[in-house]
Amino acid sequence: MPAVERREGEDLDSLIKRFKKECEREGILSEIKKREFYVPPSVERRKKKAKKRR
Template sequence: MIIIPMKEGENIERALKKFKRKFEKTGVIKELRGRQVYVKPSVRKRKEKIHAVYVQQMQLNED
């Protein structure tokens, strides 16, 4: 459960913004979407390798 401490007189929009930020950091939505469709481990590993190669190439191009 996410708890957002509010100071007295604090704007409700600001507290809502804090809540949304904390909720997004927990990764609940990302995990939920990932569990909707089963991905075989071999396919997941292949995608991770492709992504790692892409990131490495991007870092080399920066230098």
């Protein structure tokens, strides 16, 4: 989990913006979207094969 410390004189909006950028950089949001629904292993294998063929 990314940790963002508040800088002296920093407003809340810029703090949240830095936190979101840090989350994006670590790939947290993409991981959440990927795990949103269960995908059986057979479907994952099919997707990988299709991706390799392209």
